Amino acid sequence: MITAGIDVGSLSTDAVLLRDGEVLAYSIVNTGAQARAAAERAFEEVLEKAGISLSEVDTVVATGYGRMSVPFADGQVTEISCHGRGSAFLNPEVRTVIDIGGQDSKVIRLDGQGNVIDFLMNDKCAAGTGRFLEVMADRLELSVSTLGNEDLKAEGAAEISSMCTVFAESEVISLIARGIPRPEIVRGLHRSIAERTAGMANRLGIMPRVMMTGGVAKNPGVVRALSEKLGAEIVVPPEPQIVGALGAALIARKKRSGKAV
Amino acid sequence: MDLNRTIQNLLKDRGRWGKVLSSPVSYRIVEGALALAKKSFPWQAIYQMSRFALHQTGRAYTGKVPVVWSSAFFPVEIAWGLQLCPFSPEVAAAFITGMGFGPEALSMGEEAGYSRDLCSFHRCIAGAARAGHLPRPAALLASTHLCDGAPLLFQNMAEIYGAPCFTLDVPYTASREAEVYVAEQLERLWHDLAEATGRRPNRASLEEALRHSNGFRKNMIRANELRCRVPSPISGNDMLAFIYLFFIGQGSREAAEISACLAEEIEEKIVGGRWGGAEKYRLLWLHLKPYYSNEVMSFIEQAGGVLAYEEFNHIYWPPLDPGEPFLSLARKVLAHFDYKPVEERIRVIRELAEKYRVDGIVHFSHHGCRQSTGGSLFLKEALQEAGWPVLLLDGDCLDGRNEAAGGMLTRLQAFFEILEERKEGCLI
Numbered sequence: 001m002i003t004a005g006i007d008v009g010s011l012s013t014d015a016v017l018l019r020d021g022e023v024l025a026y027s028i029v030n031t032g033a034q035a036r037a038a039a040e041r042a043f044e045e046v047l048e049k050a051g052i053s054l055s056e057v058d059t060v061v062a063t064g065y066g067r068m069s070v071p072f073a074d075g076q077v078t079e080i081s082c083h084g085r086g087s088a089f090l091n092p093e094v095r096t097v098i099d100i101g102g103q104d105s106k107v108i109r110l111d112g113q114g115n116v117i118d119f120l121m122n123d124k125c126a127a128g129t130g131r132f133l134e135v136m137a138d139r140l141e142l143s144v145s146t147l148g149n150e151d152l153k154a155e156g157a158a159e160i161s162s163m164c165t166v167f168a169e170s171e172v173i174s175l176i177a178r179g180i181p182r183p184e185i186v187r188g189l190h191r192s193i194a195e196r197t198a199g200m201a202n203r204l205g206i207m208p209r210v211m212m213t214g215g216v217a218k219n220p221g222v223v224r225a226l227s228e229k230l231g232a233e234i235v236v237p238p239e240p241q242i243v244g245a246l247g248a249a250l251i252a253r254k255k256r257s258g259k260a261v
Numbered sequence: 262m263d264l265n266r267t268i269q270n271l272l273k274d275r276g277r278w279g280k281v282l283s284s285p286v287s288y289r290i291v292e293g294a295l296a297l298a299k300k301s302f303p304w305q306a307i308y309q310m311s312r313f314a315l316h317q318t319g320r321a322y323t324g325k326v327p328v329v330w331s332s333a334f335f336p337v338e339i340a341w342g343l344q345l346c347p348f349s350p351e352v353a354a355a356f357i358t359g360m361g362f363g364p365e366a367l368s369m370g371e372e373a374g375y376s377r378d379l380c381s382f383h384r385c386i387a388g389a390a391r392a393g394h395l396p397r398p399a400a401l402l403a404s405t406h407l408c409d410g411a412p413l414l415f416q417n418m419a420e421i422y423g424a425p426c427f428t429l430d431v432p433y434t435a436s437r438e439a440e441v442y443v444a445e446q447l448e449r450l451w452h453d454l455a456e457a458t459g460r461r462p463n464r465a466s467l468e469e470a471l472r473h474s475n476g477f478r479k480n481m482i483r484a485n486e487l488r489c490r491v492p493s494p495i496s497g498n499d500m501l502a503f504i505y506l507f508f509i510g511q512g513s514r515e516a517a518e519i520s521a522c523l524a525e526e527i528e529e530k531i532v533g534g535r536w537g538g539a540e541k542y543r544l545l546w547l548h549l550k551p552y553y554s555n556e557v558m559s560f561i562e563q564a565g566g567v568l569a570y571e572e573f574n575h576i577y578w579p580p581l582d583p584g585e586p587f588l589s590l591a592r593k594v595l596a597h598f599d600y601k602p603v604e605e606r607i608r609v610i611r612e613l614a615e616k617y618r619v620d621g622i623v624h625f626s627h628h629g630c631r632q633s634t635g636g637s638l639f640l641k642e643a644l645q646e647a648g649w650p651v652l653l654l655d656g657d658c659l660d661g662r663n664e665a666a667g668g669m670l671t672r673l674q675a676f677f678e679i680l681e682e683r684k685e686g687c688l689i
């Protein structure tokens with residue numbers, strides 16, 4: 001049985017194909033301005049990578065903020081359940097999932113079977129998310145993917161107290177004007193994200209093992225800052241960005257077969 | 262064509278909607294239109310209540326009867342007992358928002374200097390009042406219990422209108438001394454209010470108001486008992502409309518009659534076997550709901566969720582004794598389970614969750630509402646320990662300008678997925 005999961009996020013759209021519980025292929029594309037077109041592109045790409053045709057896919061489940069914009073999906077499930085399911089599949093010992101995506105962040109508590117028992121989702125704004133890092137990277141003339149390496153060069157961390165993206169950007173401008181080294185500003189930004197995320201995680205209650213998913217988990221600077229703040233080891237899967245889509249594909253499998261995943 | 266949207270667009274101009282809102286003629290026209298649509302109402306009790314609300318509000322704008330503003334939890338029987346015209350600015354704020362004029366009223370309140378951290382009901386009231394869109398009060402009645410922002414707002418509004426503001430000081434702990442303290446204030450207030458509004462204090466009239474209030478209480482208890490049936494005989498969203506009677510109707514003959522009609526209709530529906538549908542998730546709903554959009558309530562309904570019971574419709578007070586009006590109204594005020602250490606609210610909510618056999622509990626955490634949201638984490642922890650999934654749904658009843666609807670719906674859908682998993686073992 002082949003199932004697919006499509007995670008339409010604000011910055012990236014990810015697709016995963018599963019055959020009998022094994023990942024066949026995955027794809028990651030930019031969402032851009034059209035969620036539906038992004039979903040189609042991600043799906044075409046993953047089919048091509050796996051070398052299979054659309055007719056061979058038994059069930060498709062969509063997730064993410066654009067989950068309702070996937071016309072070929074057989075069902076829609078929230079990214080909260082999908083990240084929970086995907087994380088438990090990758091590591092059955094995981095009890096807490098921290099997902100920092102493009103425009104929101106979530107903390108998810110799982111039971112021993114990978115079921116979500118509670119969650120918290122940031123509200124109001126994109127502070128402390130992928131979009132926050134994009135804005136700051138742009139201001140620092142860096143690409144998001146190099147922020148982690150920049151952090152490694154730091155000898156200290158600049159103090160960034162604002163949680164709001166706009167105010168934090170003003171702080172970064174002031175720090176640049178004061179000649180603070182760029183790596184220290186980057187580390188300060190990572191600590192600022194960690195501070196905000198840890199607050200949310202502690203509100204829900206941290207239970208080991210902790211897994212971090214979503215695009216921001218690719219940034220080792222954020223992972224380290226968050227791990228230090230929480231006082232807990234954080235497991236990062238090899239491709240954290242596709243965990244939501246993986247969960248969606250697993251849920252599609254369950255929907256099709258009635259078997260627990 | 263969406264008639265509501267067309268009317269809203271026509272009235273969007275700042276002056277125009279205010280003029281329409283504050284004209285008694287508007288209420289007579291809508292009341293007439295409502296009468297034509299009587300049969301289309303799913304519940305005649307809702308039809309009657311809508312007419313009562315329109316009639317009362319229109320009357321408040323005529324200037325022919327002394328209007329008293331009454332804050333949400335003030336024992337409004339006092340005003341009915343003096344045959345005054347009670348007006349709830351909080352209900353008016355929800356109405357203004359429901360009509361689509363909330364953002365403008367909120368902006369006017371903020372322009373007047375009210376912080377955006379203040380409860381949106383109060384900002385909306387301040388904005389609409391300063392623009393002259395609310396009926397001029399002869400007096401204002403506020404209570405310090407539960408909604409502690411109201412007395413301060415009302416004092417502020419009293420200055421605008423040059424009307425006296427009477428504040429009922431309610432102690433946090435119920436005791437015999439507290440009952441006497443509140444009762445003495447109420448008696449004094451009743452006399453002072455009569456003097457301020459040119460009414461003669463008439464004990465028989467106050468006693469009658471208390472009898473009506475008891476009628477309302479008894480009927481709502483009956484309706485609430487009938488609502489224990491599974492599936493639910495009436496939608497919780499419909500039931501939330503009766504907040505109007507809780508805020509402003511207690512002590513009126515109409516509230517007693519409307520609540521009797523409600524209980525009878527629910528009973529008829531059950532006896533006739535004409536009720537209920539598939540219920541996937543039975544919810545206990547705490548606090549109010551968003552009034553700027555129906556998206557949340559529609560989503561719940563479409564997902565197969567029902568509000569089996571609402572905290573705001575709960576009757577928590579003992580019957581009133583018309584022979585001891587002030588003392589029994591004091592007991593009523595002091596009996597509120599939310600105006601006590603959080604353990605009492607937890608106890609009541611647990612009882613309700615069991616009684617209404619709910620699958621989960623949603624606490625709509627209205628921004629700026631300290632009395633409700635302040636204890637929500639304790640509430641969540643205790644209810645989860647007792648076995649109920651709890652969702653703290655952060656949002657705002659009136660101010661939709663900072664709300665991402667998608668995020669709120671995602672939280673609700675994820676909560677439903679948790680409920681589904683619990684029912685099915687491992688659904689997904």
